[in-house]
Amino acid sequence: MASLRDIKTKIKGVKKTRQITRAMNMVSAAKLRGVQARTLRFRPYAEKFAEVLARLAQGMRPDSHPLLYQAPQINTVAVLLFTSERGLCGAFNNNLILTALRFIREQEAAGKKVRIYAVGRKGYDYYANRRGQDFAGGITGDLGSMGFETVAAAADLVMRDFLSHDVQEAHMIYSNFRSMSTQAPTLEKILPITPPELASPGGAQVIDYIIEPSAEDLVGEILPRYLNVRVYQALLETATGEHAARMLAMDNATKNCSEIITNLTIMYNKARQAAITSELIDIVSGADAVSG
Amino acid sequence: MDNSILLEVVTPERLLLSKPVQMVMAVGSDGAMGILPHHTHLLTGLKIDALRWLEGTVEKKAFISGGLMEVTPEKVSVLAESAELEEEINKERVLEARKRAEDRIAKAKTGAPDIDLLRAENALRRAISRLKILN
Incomplete structure (x- = not known):
């Protein structure tokens, strides 16, 4: 049996670990609220944007803008993969990377090549160090502090390759925040752009707008921005999911620590009791020997 | 008749502004324009420039880094990737x-x-x- 002092040191160590995991849990909770507030602030912009685009896109031909162009044959597919910057969030990043791997396998089975773009350190490192995978770089940094402009730069990477016809289709893989305990890796097609539908088609909503300069020009201006909006939304979802996943992971870790501490304390008490008993035996047998 | 129009400026990061104003002046893709209440429906791109509006008789300004403007008779919505009020610059x-x-x-x-x-x-x-x- 381990000595009393060993057990005591171990209990101290586990208690410190528990303090850290508990603190990380609380930090994640705070960050989660921050990202959720940003998501709420972003919503009016995203909604208005989709509405305007839907209105403009009514009756537009699919070949009127390069970002709407559906190539007859697809050779290379781009994948924009969102992961978190840091670990310690359970299976969160693993699930995202696995989804990417599965998608790549499917595409390659269909005879297409896949090019990866990454947002977030985990996915970036995974693909940067993987041989035989076409990796086009990306952006790393804490997702929660990425602004709209940073994200636009990431979207730009993909868009450039699409416009130069290096890739004919683009998807993104991000984590869809369903609830505090469920974050589902989600695959979505982002290029060519499919314009959103009007919420109430054919209703009284149809209003004749004066459009300046012209519908085509305006669509040309807002389509790239629409891509940014989609990518930014995915980023916010992923950041929310990351913090939720970390909260859960840290909560579990804290519980495990408490359990270990309970077990160790029982062990400590037993060891102490055993030491007392053996000391007593010593004394008693010594006394017996003296009194003969 | 109420002689004001609701001006709303939204960016991805926040709702910058939402208040009734008497007139909006913006620089659209095809040049500068002034918008009074009960303007007809209009959609236009905006250039990187100032957005100005009248609150009563006071003129206020904000910086708009390009974007879109949707005008309806009751409301002007400006969608910009970034925007700042004059006093924030x-x-x-x-x-x-x-x-x-x-x-x-x-x-x-x-x-x-x-x-x-x-x-x-x-x-x-x-x-x-x-x-x-x-x-």
Whole structure:
């Protein structure tokens, strides 16, 4: 049996670990609220944007803008993969990377090549160090502090390759925040752009707008921005999911620590009791020997 | 008849402004325009420039880094990737940004390969129109 002092040191160590995991849990909770507030602030912009685009896109031909162009044959597919910057969030990043791997396998089975773009350190490192995978770089940094402009730069990477016809289709893989305990890796097609539908088609909503300069020009201006909006939304979802996943992971870790501490304390008490008993035996047998 | 129109300025980061105003002045893709209440429906792109409006008889300004404007008889919605109210603009930072942009453009013209001329020019345009708002 381990000595009393060993057990005591171990209990101290586990208690410190528990303090850290508990603190990380609380930090994640705070960050989660921050990202959720940003998501709420972003919503009016995203909604208005989709509405305007839907209105403009009514009756537009699919070949009127390069970002709407559906190539007859697809050779290379781009994948924009969102992961978190840091670990310690359970299976969160693993699930995202696995989804990417599965998608790549499917595409390659269909005879297409896949090019990866990454947002977030985990996915970036995974693909940067993987041989035989076409990796086009990306952006790393804490997702929660990425602004709209940073994200636009990431979207730009993909868009450039699409416009130069290096890739004919683009998807993104991000984590869809369903609830505090469920974050589902989600695959979505982002290029060519499919314009959103009007919420109430054919209703009284149809209003004749004066459009300046012209519908085509305006669509040309807002389509790239629409891509940014989609990518930014995915980023916010992923950041929310990351913090939720970390909260859960840290909560579990804290519980495990408490359990270990309970077990160790029982062990400590037993060891102490055993030491007392053996000391007593010593004394008693010594006394017996003296009194003969 | 109520003689005001609701002006709403939204960016990805926040709702910058939402209040009734008497008139909105903006620089659209096809030139400057003034919008009064009960304007007809209109959709237009916006240039990187100032957005001005009248609250009563007081003129207020904000910086808009390009975007969209949707006008209905009751409401003007401005969608911009970034926007700042006049009082939020930090002059020192803008001056710095202008200098940086000018340096980058100068470098790009001498043929530095890693500099995006278009982006630098846009940065310069943003800095200049911010300064214009302040002066």
